[in-house]
Amino acid sequence: MGGFRFEIIFESWRLLLQGTGIAVGVAVVSMIVAVVLGLVVVIFRLAKFWWLRWPAYAYIQFFRGTALYVFILWLFFGLTIVTGLQLGPFVAAISALAILYSAYMAEVYRSGLKAVAKGQYEAGRAIGLSTFQIYRDVIIPQAIPVIIPSAMNLFIDLLKDSSLVGVIGVADLMRVTQRLSNFHFRPFEFYTTAAVIYAIIVLFLSRVVAVRLERRFRRHQQRAVY
Amino acid sequence: MNYDFQWYRITRNLEPMFEGLLVTYEVTVLAMAIALILGLILALMRLSNSRWLSGIAQVYIELGRAMPLYVFLLWIYFGLAFALNIVFQPMEAGVLALGLLTAAYMAEIYRSGILAVDRGQFEAARALGLTPASIYRDVVLPQAFRIILPSAGNQFVGAFKGATIVAVIGVADLMYFAREASLEFFKPFEFYTSAGVLLIASTIAFSGLVAVMERRMRGGETG
Numbered sequence: 001m002g003g004f005r006f007e008i009i010f011e012s013w014r015l016l017l018q019g020t021g022i023a024v025g026v027a028v029v030s031m032i033v034a035v036v037l038g039l040v041v042v043i044f045r046l047a048k049f050w051w052l053r054w055p056a057y058a059y060i061q062f063f064r065g066t067a068l069y070v071f072i073l074w075l076f077f078g079l080t081i082v083t084g085l086q087l088g089p090f091v092a093a094i095s096a097l098a099i100l101y102s103a104y105m106a107e108v109y110r111s112g113l114k115a116v117a118k119g120q121y122e123a124g125r126a127i128g129l130s131t132f133q134i135y136r137d138v139i140i141p142q143a144i145p146v147i148i149p150s151a152m153n154l155f156i157d158l159l160k161d162s163s164l165v166g167v168i169g170v171a172d173l174m175r176v177t178q179r180l181s182n183f184h185f186r187p188f189e190f191y192t193t194a195a196v197i198y199a200i201i202v203l204f205l206s207r208v209v210a211v212r213l214e215r216r217f218r219r220h221q222q223r224a225v226y
Numbered sequence: 227m228n229y230d231f232q233w234y235r236i237t238r239n240l241e242p243m244f245e246g247l248l249v250t251y252e253v254t255v256l257a258m259a260i261a262l263i264l265g266l267i268l269a270l271m272r273l274s275n276s277r278w279l280s281g282i283a284q285v286y287i288e289l290g291r292a293m294p295l296y297v298f299l300l301w302i303y304f305g306l307a308f309a310l311n312i313v314f315q316p317m318e319a320g321v322l323a324l325g326l327l328t329a330a331y332m333a334e335i336y337r338s339g340i341l342a343v344d345r346g347q348f349e350a351a352r353a354l355g356l357t358p359a360s361i362y363r364d365v366v367l368p369q370a371f372r373i374i375l376p377s378a379g380n381q382f383v384g385a386f387k388g389a390t391i392v393a394v395i396g397v398a399d400l401m402y403f404a405r406e407a408s409l410e411f412f413k414p415f416e417f418y419t420s421a422g423v424l425l426i427a428s429t430i431a432f433s434g435l436v437a438v439m440e441r442r443m444r445g446g447e448t449g
Contacts, residue, residue: 174300188308
């Protein structure tokens with residue numbers, strides 16, 4: 001072995017940083033879309049009418065059972081050729097991630113709403129609030145502290161999953177890593193660097209951000225419910 | 227919308243597609259076997275009184291759960307192989323990457339299962355004069371296995387979904403075949419759709435099985 005040359009990493013820091021930025025950017029944008037789309041799905045899922053409820057249920061089951069790699073290739077190579085739709089790699093990647101995670105997000109919303117004690121609905125009704133008011137003023141404020149920590153965990157999963165968007169040509173961290181490692185013929189140094197960057201981001205989110213969110217909201221939650 | 231659908235390409239290629247699906251199952255089962263064994267070892271290390279063993283296990287579990295599968299897969303296949311000067315078969319690298327990462331998740335599942343066993347069981351076993359090894363082997367683990375069965379089942383489903391990406395390093399699984407066939411016949415929609423249907427049907431079937439298992443076990447507990 002010719003010894004490791006990690007200094008080569010520092011010569012490429014600008015490209016690596018750019019790739020990291022793109023990777024995180026794709027994840028953040030996808031999560032924002034998933035948060036909105038998931039809300040629509042859960043509203044359907046909890047609707048009174050079966051013809052809204054059933055499609056939403058099928059949507060959730062279907063996309064929770066779908067692997068990102070399969071879906072992203074289907075979307076980018078399969079769907080585009082049939083519909084003539086011109087999706088760029090970015091749009092395809094964000095759409096795939098957002099659709100898959102909106103199904104998980106819908107379940108996060110639902111379990112958050114279910115965590116609010118049943119008596120809260122009844123009490124709201126007893127004092128003469130409308131269903132809309134019950135949700136807006138009673139249920140949702142109590143559900144949010146439950147939803148936010150779970151949504152954070154979901155975002156961490158999404159970020160990890162999104163590392164593969166390079167397969168359809170998004171110039172994210174892994175794609176940049178592949179290119180640099182081929183160019184310099186230093187795969188160990190570059191792939192290790194990419195793994196370390198991901199580990200740092202994910203551990204920061206799960207060990208620092210998520211823990212803080214949970215601590216803050218658990219206290220808040222106890223105050224609100226009891 | 228004047229795409230010329232050629233579904234007969236699929237019906238003519240059913241055999242290699244199912245062979246590919248079988249490879250995806252194979253990767254999942256082998257990786258899961260690694261995860262079940264290594265995960266148990268990690269969980270026992272994590273719960274041991276030795277600060278060293280516990281610390282090593284904790285670092286492994288934390289890092290393993292933080293690492294994206296795709297990143298780890300490429301790291302093993304391209305990075306580690308180069309550094310150690312060995313050549314992995316794609317299949318070996320795929321199973322290893324999926325197995326080593328799933329082991330970290332399995333360790334946490336085992337741990338929560340062991341901790342969920344009633345403390346009184348430990349104390350009763352100790353009072354009977356069983357050795358620590360016997361306490362785990364004969365009393366605690368059999369009960370823990372029952373408790374973790376549904377979570378382990380869900381982990382299996384997760385591993386199966388993860389296994390679909392091994393095609394990126396050239397494992398000749400279903401997604402690999404779909405890609406090759408799409409290029410050959412220039413019919414990506416048909417091949418990716420069919421591959422997707424087979425894989426999603428598998429996941430939904432496995433998830434259903436886990437749900438049945440879960441319900442039956444819950445019924446058993448109350449009965």
